[in-house]
Amino acid sequence: MIEVVDISRTYTIGESPVRALDGVSLRIEQGEFVAIMGASGSGKSTLMHILGLLDVPDSGAYCLMGKEVGKLNDDELATLRNNVAGFVFQQFHLLGRMSTIDNVMLPCIYSDEQGDFRADALKRLDMVGLGHRAGHRPNQMSGGEQQRVAIARALIRDPMIIFADEPTGNLDTKNSHEIMRILTELHRQGKTIIMVTHEHDIADYAGRVITMKDGKIIEDRKKEGMEFRPGAKPDGMQIAHQPLFNPSRMLGFMKQAFRSITSNKIRTLLSVLGILVGVASVIAMMALGAGAKASMEARLKSMGSNLLSIRGGSARIGGAAQGSGTFTRFTAQDAAAIAELKPLVSYVSGDVTGAAQMVWFDKNTNSSVEGVDYDYARMRDATPAIGRWFTREEIQSRRKVAIVGTTVVSELFGNEDPVGKTIKINRINFTIIGVAPPKGFAGHRDQDDVALIPVTTAMYRVLGKEYYDNIFVEVSSAANIEPAKQAIDALIRKRHKIQPDDDDSFNIRDMTEFQQMLSSTTQTMSMLLGSIAAISLVVGGIGIMNIMLVSVTERTREIGLRKAIGARKGDIMLQFLIESVGMTLSGGLIGIVVGVGVSMMLSTFAGWAVKTSMFSVLLASGFSVLIGLFFGLWPARKAAMLKPVEALRFE
Numbered sequence: 001m002i003e004v005v006d007i008s009r010t011y012t013i014g015e016s017p018v019r020a021l022d023g024v025s026l027r028i029e030q031g032e033f034v035a036i037m038g039a040s041g042s043g044k045s046t047l048m049h050i051l052g053l054l055d056v057p058d059s060g061a062y063c064l065m066g067k068e069v070g071k072l073n074d075d076e077l078a079t080l081r082n083n084v085a086g087f088v089f090q091q092f093h094l095l096g097r098m099s100t101i102d103n104v105m106l107p108c109i110y111s112d113e114q115g116d117f118r119a120d121a122l123k124r125l126d127m128v129g130l131g132h133r134a135g136h137r138p139n140q141m142s143g144g145e146q147q148r149v150a151i152a153r154a155l156i157r158d159p160m161i162i163f164a165d166e167p168t169g170n171l172d173t174k175n176s177h178e179i180m181r182i183l184t185e186l187h188r189q190g191k192t193i194i195m196v197t198h199e200h201d202i203a204d205y206a207g208r209v210i211t212m213k214d215g216k217i218i219e220d221r222k223k224e225g226m227e228f229r230p231g232a233k234p235d236g237m238q239i240a241h242q243p244l245f246n247p248s249r250m251l252g253f254m255k256q257a258f259r260s261i262t263s264n265k266i267r268t269l270l271s272v273l274g275i276l277v278g279v280a281s282v283i284a285m286m287a288l289g290a291g292a293k294a295s296m297e298a299r300l301k302s303m304g305s306n307l308l309s310i311r312g313g314s315a316r317i318g319g320a321a322q323g324s325g326t327f328t329r330f331t332a333q334d335a336a337a338i339a340e341l342k343p344l345v346s347y348v349s350g351d352v353t354g355a356a357q358m359v360w361f362d363k364n365t366n367s368s369v370e371g372v373d374y375d376y377a378r379m380r381d382a383t384p385a386i387g388r389w390f391t392r393e394e395i396q397s398r399r400k401v402a403i404v405g406t407t408v409v410s411e412l413f414g415n416e417d418p419v420g421k422t423i424k425i426n427r428i429n430f431t432i433i434g435v436a437p438p439k440g441f442a443g444h445r446d447q448d449d450v451a452l453i454p455v456t457t458a459m460y461r462v463l464g465k466e467y468y469d470n471i472f473v474e475v476s477s478a479a480n481i482e483p484a485k486q487a488i489d490a491l492i493r494k495r496h497k498i499q500p501d502d503d504d505s506f507n508i509r510d511m512t513e514f515q516q517m518l519s520s521t522t523q524t525m526s527m528l529l530g531s532i533a534a535i536s537l538v539v540g541g542i543g544i545m546n547i548m549l550v551s552v553t554e555r556t557r558e559i560g561l562r563k564a565i566g567a568r569k570g571d572i573m574l575q576f577l578i579e580s581v582g583m584t585l586s587g588g589l590i591g592i593v594v595g596v597g598v599s600m601m602l603s604t605f606a607g608w609a610v611k612t613s614m615f616s617v618l619l620a621s622g623f624s625v626l627i628g629l630f631f632g633l634w635p636a637r638k639a640a641m642l643k644p645v646e647a648l649r650f651e
Contacts, residue, residue, distance in 0.1 A: 001030040007060030020046040022215035035206035043215040052163040082566020086154030090166035094138040097263040101134040109252035110566035124152035144175030164195040272587035274540025279591025286616035287599040328506040329467040344484040349373035350468040365411040371458025387434025402430040405448035541627035548635035560647025569640040580632025588624030
């Protein structure tokens with residue numbers, strides 16, 4: 001069953017090489033009970049580790065059931081340990097955060113089988129007399145009971161070989177004999193037992209005693225009258241390549257990760273806090289940026305979509321020509337001619353403005369009055385929220401009707417409904433027919449401190465103007481803005497006989513450039529706010545990595561145990577990655593709630609415009625998972641690369 005030929009193993013301690021095994025050759029048949037004895041440093045534990053596939057020799061050959069072990073990789077050795085070998089350690093190596101039955105079921109996580117193993121684990125506990133202690137933790141049990149749990153764990157996968165490393169070294173005489181009774185009974189059932197001990201009375205239980213000294217076998221003695229009883233002869237050793245991502249395995253890893261995360265609650269909480277703050281900040285900042293963008297878009301919409309503004313005079317800011325030289329005056333006929341430029345132009349509205357005093361009973365306010373045409377409401381998003389807009393007949397007949405802004409309403413009427421009431425605008429009675437939608441401030445100007453009246457009424461009854469101050473033109477699409485500007489320019493020059501080189505008589509302003517500038521600025525600010533918040537996520541991720549590195553160091557022996565019972569590199573990596581992602585994801589989910597809450601508080605108490613989007617929630621939570629993967633990868637890889645023997649010996 002087991003055959004080693006001339007194997008050697010050398011360790012380096014400091015700068016000095018130590019030859020633990022020196023040309024050892026050995027053959028063990030199936031069903032034997034072998035005790036390996038020797039003083040400390042004789043090489044007995046190293047030999048058992050090599051036989052148990054926890055270590056590999058530097059030279060020589062090791063055949064297990066006819067297969068050369070030296071040709072197997074680490075994952076194949078792990079699979080073999082899970083299916084063929086069962087380990088009983090002197091230090092027990094039970095996980096304190098798990099119950100007795102969960103400790104016994106631990107090797108099943110790394111098997112290729114699926115299902116609930118509790119019944120089988122309870123059966124093994126009954127076999128060692130501990131079925132009634134299935135729900136207890138290791139720290140609630142005596143040393144002898146813990147060792148019996150370790151034996152039950154070694155038996156859960158029904159191995160052909162049981163390796164016992166000083167199984168009674170930490171026990172009193174009574175418990176020692178109880179453990180040996182169990183091992184003897186297993187031997188009678190056909191199990192191959194390979195035991196390391198330095199106690200002669202314990203070695204007497206074995207049918208074969210191998211004595212070692214200085215890395216060599218100096219005696220190999222079989223006891224007379226103690227025949228081994230071989231079990232069924234194995235047909236050969238099949239190493240199945242187990243899928244890493246099967247449902248049973250993943251569920252087991254998740255349960256293990258949850259226990260690990262909750263075993264140190266304060267440290268986990270502090271680690272999660274960094275991710276929580278980062279995710280909450282990202283959501284709150286992006287909500288703030290999105291709110292500002294939405295608010296800006298609403299204001300831009302009120303300015304008009306694809307809007308052109310035509311004014312008399314020069315568009316230049318400096319110099320002598322700012323409308324003070326040659327000045328083109330626009331009339332209703334000019335607006336009508338521009339409106340004929342279909343399909344480039346959708347709507348046209350003449351516009352005049354001026355200052356006015358508004359009076360209602362004993363209240364008065366100085367405000368602005370603006371004369372507008374019928375299509376102004378569509379172009380500037382000025383359709384009244386309360387009341388109605390002017391009719392074409394009211395504009396043509398110069399009716400004295402007005403639509404007032406919210407500031408005017410507040411100054412004159414307070415909380416009263418102004419629709420239907422009569423106010424004086426520059427001593428002329430006007431009937432209020434609507435309240436304009438609020439638009440806020442544009443620079444230093446309050447856009448709500450205004451009264452809108454028919455342009456004809458404003459020109460001939462209130463302001464005494466014969467010409468438009470401005471003509472607003474809405475172009476049919478953004479793509480037609482330049483062609484429309486060229487067509488309007490040519491039309492005005494033709495109607496007013498303006499020379500091609502005269503650029504000071506009038507100007508056509510493209511409002512979309514201003515809109516794009518504001519939109520770009522708002523988007524840049526949103527990205528800046530999100531980027532600043534994302535930095536806290538990265539800092540939180542670094543904290544997670546630090547905690548995971550500490551966890552790897554603290555749990556080195558646990559990693560060694562998991563590898564000894566069949567965990568592959570991928571299993572260890574996945575285990576630690578699930579823990580890392582679990583912490584970041586839980587922090588991310590709580591951070592989402594906090595971020596949305598902070599956004600609502602900013603909106604409610606500070607009055608800021610906020611808009612929480614599903615994109616920001618998905619981005620923050622997805623980014624938290626990526627943080628967990630990225631910063632958990634190094635600690636997980638470090639854990640996966642540990643050698644089983646070195647990890648088990650870690651102090």
